[in-house]
Amino acid sequence: MGWFGGKTETPDPTSRADRQKCWESRDAYFACLDGANIVKPGDEGTACADVKKAYEKNCAKSWIDYFNKRRVLAEQQQGVLAQARTQADSVRR
Amino acid sequence: MSTCTLSATVSRALASSSRRSLSLRHAKTVPRTIPRAALASSSRRAYSQDPSNPLQQTSTGSRDKSTVGVFTPKAAALFVATGVALFFYFRSEKEKLLEQKRKEREDQVVGRPQVGGPFSLTTHEGKPFTEKNLLGKWSLIYFGFTNCPDICPEELDKMSAAVDKLDKEYGPIVQPIFISVDPARDTVPQVARYVREFHPRLVGLTGDYATLKATCKAYRVYFSTPPNAKADDDYLVDHSIFFYFMDPNGQFVDAFGKSSSEADVVERVKKEITRWEEETGRKV
Numbered sequence: 001m002g003w004f005g006g007k008t009e010t011p012d013p014t015s016r017a018d019r020q021k022c023w024e025s026r027d028a029y030f031a032c033l034d035g036a037n038i039v040k041p042g043d044e045g046t047a048c049a050d051v052k053k054a055y056e057k058n059c060a061k062s063w064i065d066y067f068n069k070r071r072v073l074a075e076q077q078q079g080v081l082a083q084a085r086t087q088a089d090s091v092r093r
Numbered sequence: 094m095s096t097c098t099l100s101a102t103v104s105r106a107l108a109s110s111s112r113r114s115l116s117l118r119h120a121k122t123v124p125r126t127i128p129r130a131a132l133a134s135s136s137r138r139a140y141s142q143d144p145s146n147p148l149q150q151t152s153t154g155s156r157d158k159s160t161v162g163v164f165t166p167k168a169a170a171l172f173v174a175t176g177v178a179l180f181f182y183f184r185s186e187k188e189k190l191l192e193q194k195r196k197e198r199e200d201q202v203v204g205r206p207q208v209g210g211p212f213s214l215t216t217h218e219g220k221p222f223t224e225k226n227l228l229g230k231w232s233l234i235y236f237g238f239t240n241c242p243d244i245c246p247e248e249l250d251k252m253s254a255a256v257d258k259l260d261k262e263y264g265p266i267v268q269p270i271f272i273s274v275d276p277a278r279d280t281v282p283q284v285a286r287y288v289r290e291f292h293p294r295l296v297g298l299t300g301d302y303a304t305l306k307a308t309c310k311a312y313r314v315y316f317s318t319p320p321n322a323k324a325d326d327d328y329l330v331d332h333s334i335f336f337y338f339m340d341p342n343g344q345f346v347d348a349f350g351k352s353s354s355e356a357d358v359v360e361r362v363k364k365e366i367t368r369w370e371e372e373t374g375r376k377v
Contacts, residue, residue, distance in 0.1 A: 014287040063242040
């Protein structure tokens with residue numbers, strides 16, 4: 001929250017504003033990863049350094065782990081679904 | 094029972110009308126030489142003599158009725174028969190419907206899951222709260238934790254929005270409740286800070302590990318918080334993310350998951366309140 005100001009202050013999960021800030025910085029970071037064509041967070045090198053810094057500042061460590069894992073899982077799911085679609089298409093042909 | 098007396102009246106009427114229609118058929122053979130006007134006036138006299146005595150009516154009825162005009166014996170018989178048939182038809186249909194409703198209710202009572210039970214927790218205002226506090230109000234209960242990244246806030250927002258809609262419709266008869274599954278970190282002030290941003294009437298409940306575990310067990314809620322977790326640990330809790338819909342007797346009605354929309358919740362609750370009102374005449 002505003003009056004904490006300091007960089008070391010952890011975000012307050014009970015605050016709607018703090019949650020919103022975390023989600024927004026997560027979305028910005030993931031958008032950067034998408035732009036660099038990278039699925040797994042951490043594989044991007046220094047490409048998204050500034051948005052990543054904001055993400056890590058605004059979200060608790062446990063939340064970051066959770067969001068990152070979910071991103072990878074979601075991408076895998078998309079891959080599996082795409083594969084299933086192409087398979088189904090080839091069977092139909 | 095009113096139906097019984099009604100049916101008795103109708104069967105009496107049926108019996109007397111069949112008698113009358115038989116005698117009316119005999120009356121047909123009577124030569125129609127008597128002037129209609131004379132008969133009509135005699136019938137009027139017959140009725141006017143003593144209207145309180147129904148016997149008077151039937152004794153002269155057989156002769157008089159044949160002169161009434163379009164109301165022929167055949168028409169009378171058809172009219173009465175149709176009436177009686179319709180009466181019995183509707184009565185049997187009504188009985189079928191009642192039977193069906195009764196069966197439905199029985200099914201629901203039989204199929205009601207054993208969710209809920211006694212518990213004793215503390216509200217975000219530091220007051221005691223037990224299963225008794227659920228009585229006399231509908232409730233929506235969500236189990237979660239304040240350090241929950243995204244699902245809990247989303248579900249609580251959905252629940253609060255649904256409660257707002259229902260408040261507008263019925264007044265505050267649906268109580269939103271949040272029960273923590275994270276005893277180590279969700280202290281009373283922490284829960285208080287959390288619930289105030291969702292709904293002004295949202296009650297946040299917490300307790301120690303044993304009480305919360307027992308409550309969750311009664312509500313068939315799973316959670317993964319380790320018993321030895323510390324308040325400053327950074328961890329997530331894996332837990333069931335349904336919210337429960339309970340009736341004013343504190344009995345489980347339904348559960349809503351992530352796939353249920355706010356509109357689904359409102360519709361389901363409304364349906365149940367309507368049914369409750371039909372059965373008890375009250376909304377709560």
